[in-house]
Amino acid sequence: MALVLNGQIGLVLDHQPARGETWLLEQARSHPQLREYLKTNPSVPRRIRRAAGRLPDSEAAESPPVPLPACPEPSAAPATVPAAPPPSRPLRERLLDRRSDPQLTAADTADIRETRRLWGLAARHPLLPLELLKWLDEQRPYGEARETLLRRLEAGPMEEEALLDYAYRGSWEERASVARNPALPGPARLGLTADPDWWVRAAVAENPNSEPGELAELAHDADHVTVREHVAAHPHTNAPTLLALAADGDPAVRLQVARNPSSPPEALSLLATDERYAVREAVAAHAYAPADVLDDLAADANERVQYVAQLRRSPLSLARAQQALETRRRNAKLAVAVQEAPGEVLARLAGDRNPRVRAQVGLNPFTPADTRTRLLADPVPDVQRVARASDPTTPGTELAALPLFDARVREGLSSNTSAPDALLVALSDDPLRDVRLNVLLNPTAPGGALERRLPERPMRPVIRQHPRYAQVRTKLHDLEWQEVTQPDVSAGALAALGQSDAPRVRRQVARHPATPPETLELLVNDPDDEVRHGVVSREGPLAFVAQAVLAQDPSARIRKLLLRRPDVDPAALRVVLRASHQDEDILVDLVRHRHATPELLSELAGMASTEVREAVARDPRTPDTVLEELAVDPQASVQRSLFRNPACTPALLRRLANHRHLRLEVAHHARTDGPTLEYLAHDAAYQRFLKVNRWTRRLPFADHALLNRWRNWSRRRASARALSDVLLLSAVIAHPAATPRAIRMATRLDHPNIREAQASRRRLAEYSPQEFEGQAAAGVHSQPISPPMERGHMEDNHG
Template sequence: MHPVLCGLAANTALPAELIDRLIAVADTAVDTALASRPDLSHAQVLALASRADDTAVQLVYEGRLTAPDVDPVTHPQAALALLGEHVGQPEWARLFALDPSVERREKLAACPGLPPDAVETLATDSDARVVAELALRTTSDMAARLAGHPHAEVRRAVAANEATPPAVLAMLVTGEGLRPAERCLVCDRRDTPFVHDQGCQRTDCDLLPGASCDGSHESTVHDMQLQALRNPATPAGAVVGFADHPSTLLRQQLAARPDLPPEVWGRLVDDPDAGVRGELAENPSIGVAQIRALATDHGYDVRRRLAHNPRVPLDVLDQLATEVRIGSHLLPRIAAASPAEVAAMAGSKNPALRMLVAERRDLPNGIRDVLARDPDAKVVKSIARHPGLSEAQLRAMVDRHHVRVIAKVAANPDASAALLEDLAGLEPPGHKVFREIARHRNATAPSLLACLSNWSARSLAAGHPALPPHVIVELLSHDDWQVAEAAAANPSLPPSVMSQWVLGR
């Protein structure tokens, strides 16, 4: 990979006549950058697609390569990508359904809208991984049919498919009405009983860590149950019994379901595992009684997760904000608060609650301005990025709270060029401050030059169009490849220098 050429390939100001030349000298990394350009001609798209399958696939996903452009024999991966986007040719599906490559048949099985005859071929494939891939996304009728497949891996995929009929999902969970599975990926490959080593170093082994089979295909059955619990189409009545299951993972997934009856909430509130109680704490369907019980739960992360529940009462959130490190981001309950609730929180005696409401970016001007004058630095940090704050307000924040708020002030979309220059010169400098300045739309040459002295902001500054052109040119030879690539992608790089790099190679 040549960083300068990669950067030039992504440069929006690269002259059109240089794109063809760059395609001719490009390597794989440069091809990737070129394929993302929106200004490629059809001829350039075809030239790039002809170089490597990966590039052709990328061009499919970019919407630049279409079915008439692709030969499925010479570019099978691109053809499969087009089928995956539901814009391939039906005859390709029939071709790949019989492909000797298991990997290609798997990719085909994941494609939507396949012709019925191709689906039938895949449903009877000799490799369970192909059938499982089909089962994961197929129609309701086919999913119901594959639920009785003798391979446990296929049944696991059926359990994850939201199109699977609820009655069939219930059968998979309970086992009632289905013959036991005959095989799994573990007993396909190993003599049983077998437990796959968590630290297996074999490069030819594709079994998951901990996969096991003693004849009952237990690890795959466990995964099937987990998928069914995650599936919203699985009837609640079929899964409530998992509240007492010995598997912590299954109980955790059960606790996250929104359709549980209240009596199950009560059992899960008292679960011995904090992870289960944490999942329940974030569940938006639980009742106020469970929320208040969990508010006193000192298990790891339970109360922090409860703070993210959109139905948590504000008095509970007030308590949690004081006792738990929630972080400075907008909580669902704060985002949904009414104007009256917002005003009450902004006037709270609890600075932690004021900090949380300050994370909203749609506050009325009056409330915003009051919070901008808050004596508590953490409140000011939360409000500092709010749009509409004047330069005087932002400077007042820095004067009062200095290093504790300057990074957030620098991130304010309305921060002026003069303010950013002053922030760049403050002592002590901070990595976060320089990074925010380096990516700011109002940053000017003086502040960006200061950012170049900081290792964490240097590559961001190198790509900023306000950087002086002669500095950008110097950065092309920087020891750090990320800086050199960012400078090469800078649209303020002189076109003559771009030509030298492309034509001089």
């Protein structure tokens, strides 16, 4: 009956006449299993199926089941050992089910050995016992059983002893298949790396559990390029080995390095200039491709490389992501999977046929939770590991047990908030910068992980943002102070130290002569006054951009120090002016600055401060138009400041002579010209008196008492006016530029000061012209004449 239930009913009917149709139906009455088999199995002849279907269920239920006899097997166990219960399904049906164990009994094995028609069916079953597969392979060498055996050795569940037996004593095909089996122990796998057959060594490089040391040894294999190609494609290959393979002479090896998810940025930078566009395209799709490399590839001559690089450089919209997926190109899908893509796009990529795309989706922090859960059951071990490493619901014990050779696994663990502290501390020393950065960004990272990364300057800005930064702040500040005070500190180090949150470090950076201009441009906006003070008082050049910011600094002290710099830009002075309208000291310094321009002085001349306008009036660079405006300034001190201006012109002095309180100073000024002196000595009323007096002298009654009385009265009035201006008239007489007419007008008064001025002028006339000019320049004439000691009288000696 076992043969019948195993699908061999035809064999029983043909070779056992005593066990025909009637016997089968009688047995089916007492055996419900056989009855059901005869009713439903398509291998049973139709007439028997119909007859079995007419059997009443009650008879089968009332009759107790009788055990079915089993077919003897030549190699069966002794009669003393009880036989196992027969399977519930026929043998043929079990052999057709390739997904479950066929559960062969000794009788089933004997049937397979005896029935040639079952050999092909059994040879294709992946879970057939190894001994039976080997027997089938011996019967039909290099047939279907051979292929099934090799697949079984490669991936099927096997006992360790069997794996080791094939690894040490199998053929080259069997050794190669065993070398790919993830369950192969490490020592046996290491031994196969030195196998004489290159195909076996290449198979070791395909084992998903191969370790970096084994792969590094295989990377030196020069026997066949396939070995190096498999090493270059393995995610467990370490960064130094991949960097060496990136310069391999075979393009297939370089392509695999560009596709390897563990390839370091240095190798990708090297491959970004590869002559083959497929290599460059793979680099553009790589998650660790540096930003500058992507910028270069975005302008690549090949359109496919351009497209992938441009996908990486800009944010993804839903429409653009879907358009990239429609290209059906793996690199375009990878470029989408490594970015912040919409959830529905990532869910679609999680079902992609390429394991690397699925693994990248599992690593993406924006992948929806249900999609990540689906990836946890992925049939590819690498995809499972990456998804488990990134899943925060994975227990810490499982995370700690994951192998750390794959860079994707390490990256997922480094950002997982459920990762144990010891694991995060270990990952903080990872050779891959992205992994170290993720540890610092992980809010659950312990202080020990942060402290280990303190010497790494690019990581410090991230450390400062960590919730546990307070634990290492003091150590970081001390370390930065030691670095910035080194005499040979580089410009790059100073640029990094300029971002320190320690004011004393930033102050030292600001004062350092080797600090780059870009860092100084940042420090001029520092909230600490002492840092900005360090910038403005530092030795060495200071760019105009930094000067412009310091010129409008809220601290007057900073702006004042900027004006003292020898390299201050004239344009920065105008910025200081706009920010210092209320700071009189700074405005005065602006006027006196050696880089002050006429335009700047013109603006300063309009300031409300009298002291500022005085300084502008004294400055020889002030334009003449501005000086003329200051000549009518309401403050006399501003007008007097014009006399001290070396650029004061005679025309300006003539204008100042209109102010009565400035006339004496104009008369004393060395650059006063003759017409101005005539104007100062002129008395219009006295001039009219002389004219009228000359006319009256011609009259017949010229000596009339009334006329004489009028003459005396007019002289007294003119004498009184002249006496009040005696110092002015004396200065006019003594001035070297005085004209004869000015002298005659000034000597109308008979007074000791007038006579002394005349004597002084005669003494000056005795010098040569050059000496006379030297005396004038020396200011001999500019000394004030003593006030009159007695009243004088007018002389009518002016014709």
